[in-house]
Amino acid sequence: DTGVSQDPRHKITKRGQNVTFRCDPISEHNRLYWYRQTLGQGPEFLTYFQNEAQLEKSRLLSDRFSAERPKGSFSTLEIQRTEQGDSAMYLCASSFSPQGATNEKLFFGSGTQLSVL
Amino acid sequence: GENVEQHPSTLSVQEGDSAVIKCTYSDSASNYFPWYKQELGKRPQLIIDIRSNVGEKKDQRIAVTLNKTAKHFSLHITETQPEDSAVYFCAPFRGYNKLIFGAGTRLAVHP
Numbered sequence A: 001d002t003g004v005s006q007d008p009r010h011k012i013t014k015r016g017q018n019v020t021f022r023c024d025p026i027s028e029h030n031r032l033y034w035y036r037q038t039l040g041q042g043p044e045f046l047t048y049f050q051n052e053a054q055l056e057k058s059r060l061l062s063d064r065f066s067a068e069r070p071k072g073s074f075s076t077l078e079i080q081r082t083e084q085g086d087s088a089m090y091l092c093a094s095s096f097s098p099q100g101a102t103n104e105k106l107f108f109g110s111g112t113q114l115s116v117l
Numbered sequence B: 001g002e003n004v005e006q007h008p009s010t011l012s013v014q015e016g017d018s019a020v021i022k023c024t025y026s027d028s029a030s031n032y033f034p035w036y037k038q039e040l041g042k043r044p045q046l047i048i049d050i051r052s053n054v055g056e057k058k059d060q061r062i063a064v065t066l067n068k069t070a071k072h073f074s075l076h077i078t079e080t081q082p083e084d085s086a087v088y089f090c091a092p093f094r095g096y097n098k099l100i101f102g103a104g105t106r107l108a109v110h111p
Helices: none
Strands: A005-007 A010-013 A020-025 A033-035 A044-050 A053-057 A066-069 A075-079 A088-095 A112-116 B002-006 B010-014 B020-024 B032-038 B045-051 B054-060 B062-067 B070-076 B086-090 B105-110
Touching: A005 A088, A005 B054, A010 A020, A010 B070, A020 A088, A020 A112, A033 A075, A044 A066, A066 B002, A075 A088, B002 B086, B010 B020, B020 B086, B020 B105, B045 B062, B070 B086
Parallel strands: A010 A112, B010 B105
Antiparallel strands: A005 A020, A020 A075, A033 A044, A033 A088, A044 A053, A066 A075, A088 A112, B002 B020, B020 B070, B032 B045, B032 B086, B054 B062, B062 B070, B086 B105
């Protein structure tokens, strides 16, 4: 499968625990995005990377959330001290943008469904 | 920031009818206008997009029209089929390198 893959597909955790999700983008894609989606809503932007650099974080993202993309390939999203309000689908997406150009066509993974009890 | 609204929020049609979903945006500098389809339990997928230098684009049964003056663009689906049932999202883009999605329109096509 050469698409965007996310792991795990489902995560159930207790309030206060830390969780980490992984995203593997399409191999030649240099941009990687994290979105969060709750039931009945559109995907909400969290953060994005170009190669290994994190270029933007949503103001909605609390300091309990951190994302990395250390080698410009896969990315991890960690949520510390989870709260029930963190329950959502966490979507990763990637795109390829040549230098000096912007490619807005995103390819999404299947997401990680987080349930905080 | 960009304010994106979709109408209607739900749409129910009979198989074979046409469906139209409208997306209104606030940022006049937006220059790229995609539509994504998300079936139940699946990932969003790009189905059609248009850039600001054209007014309409068609791909088989789906089309997108753009009115930059009025700041809205619309998704048109003709001869709807049950497999068109999904949630559709617009995501107008102005080059800040992230898409801002609307809240979605749930389309139900009844046989």
